[in-house]
Amino acid sequence: MENIDKIANIDAIANAIKNNSEDGFFFVPWIGKNYNKGLNGKKVLVVGASHYCNHSNICIHQAKKCSNSYDKNKCRLGCKYFQECTSGKTKDYNDKCAWMKESYSTDYVALCKSICDKIGDSNMISEKLNSTTLGEICNFLDPNWEDNVSYTRFTEFGTRFFDKELTNKIEPKYNFWSHIAFVNYAQNFQPASTGNNFKENDFDAFKKYLEVLKPDIVIVWGCALGGEMEKKGFKVNAENNGYNWTKDGIQFVNIKL
Numbered sequence: 001m002e003n004i005d006k007i008a009n010i011d012a013i014a015n016a017i018k019n020n021s022e023d024g025f026f027f028v029p030w031i032g033k034n035y036n037k038g039l040n041g042k043k044v045l046v047v048g049a050s051h052y053c054n055h056s057n058i059c060i061h062q063a064k065k066c067s068n069s070y071d072k073n074k075c076r077l078g079c080k081y082f083q084e085c086t087s088g089k090t091k092d093y094n095d096k097c098a099w100m101k102e103s104y105s106t107d108y109v110a111l112c113k114s115i116c117d118k119i120g121d122s123n124m125i126s127e128k129l130n131s132t133t134l135g136e137i138c139n140f141l142d143p144n145w146e147d148n149v150s151y152t153r154f155t156e157f158g159t160r161f162f163d164k165e166l167t168n169k170i171e172p173k174y175n176f177w178s179h180i181a182f183v184n185y186a187q188n189f190q191p192a193s194t195g196n197n198f199k200e201n202d203f204d205a206f207k208k209y210l211e212v213l214k215p216d217i218v219i220v221w222g223c224a225l226g227g228e229m230e231k232k233g234f235k236v237n238a239e240n241n242g243y244n245w246t247k248d249g250i251q252f253v254n255i256k257l
Contacts (some may be wrong), residue, residue, distance in 0.1 A: 004107040004138060005114060007178045009033045013134075014118035016212045017125070023201070024208035026091050026187040027051070027133045028115075028125055031213070032178040038216065039162045039179050045215035046154070047206070049225045050186035050196050051132050053086055055079040055099060082191075088199055090129060090188040100127045104135035105142040133184060141174060154221060157255070183209050185225055196224045203232055210250065218252045226254035 012031040035043060079085070085093045111134055112126040125131040139145040140152075158180070159172040186198055187205045210218070220226055234245045234252060245252040 004111045004141070005033075007033055007141065007174050008111055008134075009035055010111070010114045010118060012036075014115050017115070017119060019212050020208065023204060024212075025183070025205040026094075026130055027184060028131050029209060029213065030133050030137045030177075030182040032180050034179045035181050035213075037179065042216040043181070043214065044179070044217045044219060045181045045183070045209070045213050046219045046221060047209075047225065048150070048182070048184045048221050050188075050190040051136070051184055052192040053079070053082065053189040054192040055082055085129075086189045086191045088188050094129045095123075095127075097129050100129065100131075100135070103139075105138050105145050107142050108135045108138035111138060129189070132189075133182065137177065137182065141177060181213050181215065183213075185228065196228075198228050215250060218250055220252055220254040223256055226256075229254065 009031045012035065013028065016029055016031065038044060079098070081093045081096060085097075108131075109126075112131055113122075116122045116124050116126055125134070136148065137151070140148045140155075155173055155176055158176050162176065162179075183206075185206055186196060186202050188199065188202075190196055220229055229245070229252065234247055236245070236247065244254070
């Protein structure tokens with residue numbers, strides 16, 4: 001693949017971290033190299049719902065007296081912090097996740113190092129949960145890693161819709177992600193099997209993303225998140241049954257993929 005620094009805007013990501021606040025966002029945003037150039041001249045921020053964890057420590061073989069079961073039917077193969085981390089306390093376990101050291105590609109390692117060098121703090125995001133968004137996207141862009149179904153589906157939609165914008169020498173997938181910013185709305189991991197449990201401070205983090213990234217258009221990705229936005233008043237001045245909102249000068253579009 002292209003070098004990650006040709007796709008990601010390292011300076012912009014570092015500045016986003018610097019301009020964050022204590023009560024702002026937890027997960028570091030992905031910002032593409034050409035985000036400021038935009039798509040059709042507009043800066044586009046894509047917002048997904050949540051990051052999910054499948055390292056449950058709840059034993060599913062209780063009746064079989066599994067050898068990996070311990071302490072009130074917990075599983076040794078899962079993460080001992082799973083229940084707390086996915087119950088709204090992800091930030092407390094930022095530097096305690098063993099899977100961060102083995103879950104992501106060398107592009108993630110290179111990107112985090114470059115960002116930390118810009119910030120001047122080598123421990124800011126490397127192998128920490130707050131860099132999960134960067135890790136997932138680096139994996140998706142790396143052909144040596146398994147495709148992410150959700151990212152694949154959205155990218156196919158994006159590259160078709162913005163086809164005329166993505167006609168240079170870079171492969172369309174890389175080009176598309178170099179032109180957008182991406183964040184997830186929920187600021188805590190969710191259990192992989194239970195969907196989304198949004199919290200009040202997620203909306204505060206969302207507003208901080210908007211303040212730092214200053215998008216012209218926000219693509220709200222998915223039904224669950226569209227429903228959450230409606231609860232926050234985004235149906236005001238709506239068209240198309242509430243899935244096309246304008247608020248504070250930003251165009252919000254909810255898509256179902």
